[in-house]
Amino acid sequence: MRCKVFVSYPFFMGLSKATSIPLQESSKSLASDDDIALVTKAQQGDLDSFDALTLKHRDRLMSVIYNMTSNSEDAADLTQEAFVKAFRSIGRFKGKSSFFTWLYRIGVNVTLSHLQKNRSRRFFSLDNLSEEVNQETAFEVLASRSKADRGTLLNELQEKLNEALQKLSNKHRAIVVLFEIEGHSHKQISEIMKCSEGTVRSRLHYAKQQLQGYLSEYLK
Amino acid sequence: MKQTNTKSEEFFESNPLTVEDLLRLKRFEQPNPDSWDGFQAEFRRKAMESVVVEPVESGTWRRIVLRWFAPTFGMGAIAAALLIFTGGSLIDSNKSLTSNSSQIALGNDADTLLQVSSAVAESRDGEFVDGAIELTFADDVDGVVTGFMGKSIRFASDEATFEESTLTLFASDSVQQVNPVTF
Numbered sequence: 001m002r003c004k005v006f007v008s009y010p011f012f013m014g015l016s017k018a019t020s021i022p023l024q025e026s027s028k029s030l031a032s033d034d035d036i037a038l039v040t041k042a043q044q045g046d047l048d049s050f051d052a053l054t055l056k057h058r059d060r061l062m063s064v065i066y067n068m069t070s071n072s073e074d075a076a077d078l079t080q081e082a083f084v085k086a087f088r089s090i091g092r093f094k095g096k097s098s099f100f101t102w103l104y105r106i107g108v109n110v111t112l113s114h115l116q117k118n119r120s121r122r123f124f125s126l127d128n129l130s131e132e133v134n135q136e137t138a139f140e141v142l143a144s145r146s147k148a149d150r151g152t153l154l155n156e157l158q159e160k161l162n163e164a165l166q167k168l169s170n171k172h173r174a175i176v177v178l179f180e181i182e183g184h185s186h187k188q189i190s191e192i193m194k195c196s197e198g199t200v201r202s203r204l205h206y207a208k209q210q211l212q213g214y215l216s217e218y219l220k
Numbered sequence: 221m222k223q224t225n226t227k228s229e230e231f232f233e234s235n236p237l238t239v240e241d242l243l244r245l246k247r248f249e250q251p252n253p254d255s256w257d258g259f260q261a262e263f264r265r266k267a268m269e270s271v272v273v274e275p276v277e278s279g280t281w282r283r284i285v286l287r288w289f290a291p292t293f294g295m296g297a298i299a300a301a302l303l304i305f306t307g308g309s310l311i312d313s314n315k316s317l318t319s320n321s322s323q324i325a326l327g328n329d330a331d332t333l334l335q336v337s338s339a340v341a342e343s344r345d346g347e348f349v350d351g352a353i354e355l356t357f358a359d360d361v362d363g364v365v366t367g368f369m370g371k372s373i374r375f376a377s378d379e380a381t382f383e384e385s386t387l388t389l390f391a392s393d394s395v396q397q398v399n400p401v402t403f
Contacts (some may be wrong), residue, residue, distance in 0.1 A: 073382040076255050082329035087267045133248035211239045
């Protein structure tokens with residue numbers, strides 16, 4: 001059979017009425033100019049622009065997901081999944097929040113859904129700690145009090161920290177990760193998690209109380 | 221070493237460690253640089269896969285002839301056509317087709333009945349609301365039969381109702397078969 005070759009065009013999902021809705025004026029300040037330009041092109045079907053958005057945000061998104069799962073392989077897979085979902089939904093992104101907030105929301109939801117589905121089979125696969133941790137004051141303090149060598153202490157500490165985080169509920173852990181590790185504001189987290197700032201603050205407070213108990217041996 | 225210990229002990233006495241101090245250590249966990257190998261290529265593959273029309277089973281369709289369609293048309297026009305499709309109502313029929321879309325018989329296309337499966341919505345973690353598949357064929361100037369299938373599905377998740385669409389282009393020089401190309 002002879003098959004005719006057709007145009008090669010990165011046509012993709014989201015070809016609904018939302019596709020043609022421009023970013024709202026009032027929300028433009030929430031997203032970086034670079035992101036807005038790339039998102040607009042991506043909404044017009046430019047896969048290269050979406051690739052650029054992927055390259056720009058993948059490190060931080062994977063970091064969030066890794067810290068929520070404590071599993072580097074799962075984090076890589078879920079980051080892929082989040083980007084594919086974002087790609088399919090980019091036509092529906094209306095710029096009411098910044099692109100990264102929207103992307104993080106997808107990433108957090110994908111991860112929460114994964115954690116919910118796999119609650120009975122969870123195991124750690126931890127990333128390496130960079131050498132720079134040795135310069136961190138908190139680690140120096142711990143090292144000065146420990147009889148173990150630094151390498152052993154680091155491994156033990158990393159495991160305990162991840163264990164403690166995994167003891168939290170998924171939603172409490174997500175908020176701790178976004179605030180304490182990723183450095184997002186309460187407002188940004190409330191947008192990502194779709195809850196009020198008050199809820200973010202109270203969950204954070206409760207989660208830290210829990211962590212204080214789980215990590216008490218290091219806080220003496 | 222002794223100096224470091226002294227400094228740390230002094231610090232510790234005046235600044236006991238907090239949960240925040242410990243959590244900050246997690247910022248030093250770094251993924252293996254190799255973990256990004258092939259990430260973009262894999263993403264592109266999955267992204268393209270995600271827009272492929274799933275095999276259809278039975279049900280509902282609407283025939284719209286787009287005689288004006290040709291490869292030289294801009295995608296904007298095709299997109300506009302698909303928007304018209306997705307905004308249209310469904311016409312039910314009793315006949316059904318069980319088929320992989322690569323083996324759709326053109327001779328029977330007027331009777332071909334397609335349905336958006338609720339399984340598609342479930343695969344998106346959503347609940348099926350409604351959907352449509354539209355199929356059209358035409359001869360182009362070279363005598364090659366062309367056609368395209370537009371699929372639209374609406375589904376509701378926990379947060380909102382979503383709509384997504386795909387467009388598949390068919391081509392064949394035979395009246396027996398068409399081959400799909402999905403964008």
